[in-house]
Amino acid sequence: MNDLSPLHAVLSARAPALQAESGAAGQRRGCPLSELRDRLRRAGLRPTRQRLSLGWLLFGKGDRHLTAEMLYDEAMRAKVPVSLATVYNTLHQFTEARLLRQLALDGSKAYFDTNPSEHHHFFLEEEGQVLDMPDCGITVDALPNPPEGMEIAGVEVIVRLRRRSGGRA
Numbered sequence: 001m002n003d004l005s006p007l008h009a010v011l012s013a014r015a016p017a018l019q020a021e022s023g024a025a026g027q028r029r030g031c032p033l034s035e036l037r038d039r040l041r042r043a044g045l046r047p048t049r050q051r052l053s054l055g056w057l058l059f060g061k062g063d064r065h066l067t068a069e070m071l072y073d074e075a076m077r078a079k080v081p082v083s084l085a086t087v088y089n090t091l092h093q094f095t096e097a098r099l100l101r102q103l104a105l106d107g108s109k110a111y112f113d114t115n116p117s118e119h120h121h122f123f124l125e126e127e128g129q130v131l132d133m134p135d136c137g138i139t140v141d142a143l144p145n146p147p148e149g150m151e152i153a154g155v156e157v158i159v160r161l162r163r164r165s166g167g168r169a
């Protein structure tokens with residue numbers, strides 16, 4: 001569990017203070033919260049309290065894959081006052097700003113990846129579990145030629161897994 005005290009400082013801060021430029025540079029350098037604030041600004045997003053709170057929960061635990069419902073549960077446990085609709089909106093804003101990548105794994109649920117760089121995934125369908133494939137996990141060659149006037153922007157591979165029947169528990 002990451003430290004939630006900076007998050008609670010955000011939640012209890014008055015809005016004007018929160019949106020003030022983090023002046024007196026240097027003093028706050030190295031604070032993960034001010035890094036997050038800068039990261040949001042660089043991505044063209046105003047660092048509102050909700051974006052900071054959800055961003056703190058999202059990005060504070062390394063690379064991972066989660067749905068809006070999973071993030072909403074974490075927000076509830078951390079006592080962040082947000083609605084599920086706000087969580088959805090924020091995830092989509094972060095995705096448009098390329099802070100997150102949406103994964104096309106499952107038609108019924110959107111998964112978001114906190115590592116927006118191109119990489120491939122294993123998807124354990126029955127459990128809804130997403131795992132990053134190791135770098136050397138796959139080689140994609142012999143791609144078809146793209147249609148006239150187009151170029152390939154990226155290739156994402158999803159390898160779907162299931163547990164072997166009769167496997168040990």
Ligand SMILES: [Zn+2]
Binds near residue numbers: 064065115119120121
């Ligand atoms: Zn991933």
